[in-house]
Amino acid sequence: MKKITLIVFLLISGISWSQVLLINELDADSPSTDTAEFIELKSETPNFSTDGYILVFFNGSSSGGDKSYMVIDLNGYSTDINGLLVVGSEGVAPFPQLIISQNVIQNGADAVGIYQATVEDFPEGTLANQTNLIDALVYDTNDADDTGLMTLLGQTEQHNDNGTNANPKSIQRYVDAMDNVTFAAATPTPRRENDGSGTAVNPITISVAQAQYGEDDMFDITFTIETAPDSDLNFNINLDNYGFNTSDFTGNTNLIIPSGQNSVTTSITLVDDSLDEGDEVVQIKFVDLVEPIIAYNNYVEVRIVDNDFTIAPFGTPLNPTTGIVESTQPDGYYDSTDGLADLALRQALQDIIADPSIVRAQTYADVLAILNEADQNPANSNQVWLLYTEQGRAKLDVQTGSDNTDKWNREHTFPRSLGGFFDIEEDEVADGIDIYWTTKADSLRHGNSDAHALRAADAAENSTRNNQHYGEYNGPTGTLGSFKGDVARSVLYMEIRYIGLSVENGFPSTTGQLGDLATLLDWHRNDPPDDFEMNRNNIVYSWQKNRNPFIDQPLMVEYIWGDNVGDTWMQSLNVETNETLEVSIYPNPSTGRIYLSGLTNKADVEVFSVEGKLLKQFTAVEDYIDLDLSSGLYMMKLLNNNRSVIKKIILK
Structure with missing residues (x-):
């Protein structure tokens, strides 16, 4: 009788452990920000090596088509004293043995499977199947059943975690005294047996x-x-x-x-x-x-x-300087544009900045390295300068997960959704300045990683801007608009650089079109290029081997979109006929009184708003002027003895 009992027990145990590795617990949505999601595996014996096994995650959505979206190699890992191996993000506690990024396990209806296979056996987009499948779990977070996914993986039940933000739950495997296996939603128990048994950690x-x-x-x-x-x-x-x-x-x-x-x-x-x-x-x-x-x-x-940060010799966009940073354009870079007008001028310019024998395209991941250098805060080398919010932020605060609070990320001034850009898998690899793609004028996909139109921006503000046209979006309330000319020149560059893009009046709804042209022309005219913008043009050029011509030759904008359309362009036109007036103004920012240094006699003064509206016009006869204006950013033009200069001034 004892022999029969033992045989029955062994048979039941054999059924319970028909495979050596099982899915013991899954938390795909904890909490709502997905910073503590994990999957826990269990082996029949403790300290079991998982060499030769992989985890494959399948997307059950209509767009996912029950295909794989992530594979995790389990080589080099083993289960613990309780036979458990937790794979999760750094927000999981106790801490997982195998770390993955936050917010990568999808919520459902989806599935995960353990396979005795290699990563190469499951390229991204592989349809769910049972070849070498060890165990599988089809799950959801209050979603309808995906019967197709269950059939593909040989499962008859889809498990719901039934959790909430206030009460997160995981899907847990239980075995009763009769070795019956069930699953239930309960408070997550990573690195601990679901039923409280085992060796206490x-x-x-x-x-x-x-x-x-x-x-x-x-x-x-x-x-x-x-x-x-x-x-x-x-x-x-x-x-x-x-x-x-x-x-x-x-x-x-x-x-x-x-x-x-x-x-x-x-x-x-x-x-x-x-x-x-x-x-x-x-x-x-x-x-x-x-x-x-x-x-x-x-x-x-x-x-x-680090308290040893460096300060650049030029100013931030809020306190701009000009003439300190010289263009690194090669001699004769724009010579082929001289004597041309209209479409011929556009074509000649595109032939320069989209020349496939010279110009390079980098990956989207490489853009982070480019921005760390090109958008470095002139006042603090450990920071980047943020486009719309007009402030510095630590380079280390780049957004890497779902949390965008006080983070910065890459802002497409010509939004991806409006331009029709997209990523490919290779875009996720930062492979450096010396590895690149050949690119042409019709390589529109490369607009996704063109650093001339990508800027460091506050991540939350980037989300607020979304894909609005300029004119619809004018920046955060309370900022001075120091970004506006930079933005205008970046998107105008994109129209010339890529076939299929254009900047239009109004707010178009056609893919490839961005507005509003009239707004952007005003921004360009009233916020001319400064040293910060020239410096980033030089840095992007060192990577991409092309330049933004509207930083080097700002007057050219008028010959392509503005007041001189149809006129013949010559580079000499970009040089003002008046000599530059060497004059300093201080303090800047100011409460209203501006002192002038360098004038030999009286000067004509014009003060404009950032929108280009003439606000004041008078003659300065002393070494200071009083501006009775509200707080904000203004442009002041000084003319003295046939010499002129334009200065940005900030009133507090």
Whole structure:
């Protein structure tokens, strides 16, 4: 009788573990920002190597067509003392063994499968199938059943996590006393058995008081364990991360939580060197925890602000300068445009800036490197200058996940949806300045990564702008409009650079068209190119081997779209007949009184709004003038002895 019972038990166990690796838990939507989503696998035996296995995720939406959208290679990993392996983002606690980006597991109706295969067996867009399938889970977040996806994977049930933002849940696998397998939605339990069984893990939490310190500061790191150990717990930490290493700090990284106690604190003193290394990030991570001691959180980041940043010799767009940065255009770069008008002028210009034997297209990922240099804040080399919000922001604050608060990202001044640009998979690789695509005037896809029309922008403001035409969108309230001429010249460049794009009057709805031309012409005229814009033109040229001609030759805009359409263009026309008036104005910004330095006698003064409206016209006979105007950005033209200059002034 005992033999029969044993045989029956073995048969049931064999049915329960017909495969060596199972999907034990899935959280695809926790919380709504998807910063703590994960999948947990379970092996029949603890410490099981997952070499030779992959995870494949399938998109069950109508556009996804039940095809793969992500593959994760499990080579080099193993399950823990409870046979669990958690694959998740850094927001999961306790901390996963295998890290993936936030917000990559789709909500459903979708599916995930374990395959005994290689990543190469599942190129993106592979239809769900059962070849070498070990286990599969079809799931949703309150979505209709995807019967087609279930059939493809041999499943008869689709599981719903039934969670909310206030009460996130995961789909969990349970086995009862009779080895019956069921799934239910419950509070997530990463790295712990769903039913509370198994060896209890004991997580340690890393805590710091602030997320940012100066280069000469000291800060404490506290480590708190969930259950006090019954003997001294020794462990080591590491703070190294890219350029930050042991030469940048002093402090103990070999730590002990004494028996019966729950925490230990170490003090880190940052070294204040004289090097301009840029802002750096300390990454606090455990080195040698031994299960059941595990990390509750890990790779905790603390920013170190470098106080050795540099300042450029030229001004920001809010305090612009001209004549300091020289164009790096080759001799004769625009010579082929001389003597031409109308369509012939357009064609000659396109032949220069879209010459396939010279011009290069970089990947969309490379644009981040370009913007870090081209849009560097002249007042702080550790920051980028943000287009619409007119402020600097740390280069390290580039948006990498779904959270866009106080982040910056890449803004297409000619929106992708209006231009018809798109990514390809290779666009996700930043392969550097020396690897590029050949590009032509009809290579419209390359408009997606053309840095002449991409700018660093506040991520939230970028979202607010969305794909509005200019004139519909005029920038945030309270800004001075220092970006307007830059924007105008960038989108006018795009019309000439790419066949299929145009800038039109009004707000067109046709793909390839952007408005409003009249608005952009006003912006160009009233916010002329400055040193910041010339500097970025030079930097983009070093990557793409083409230039924005309307920065180098701003008057050319009038011969293509403005007051001189049909007239013959000559480069000499771009040089003002009047000599430049050498005069300084201060203070700038000002409360109203502007002092003038460099005038030998009286000067004619005209003051314009940024929209080009003449507001004041008078003669200055003293070394100062009083402007009775409200706060804002203005253009002031000074004419003295047949010499002239235009200055931007800011009134507070």
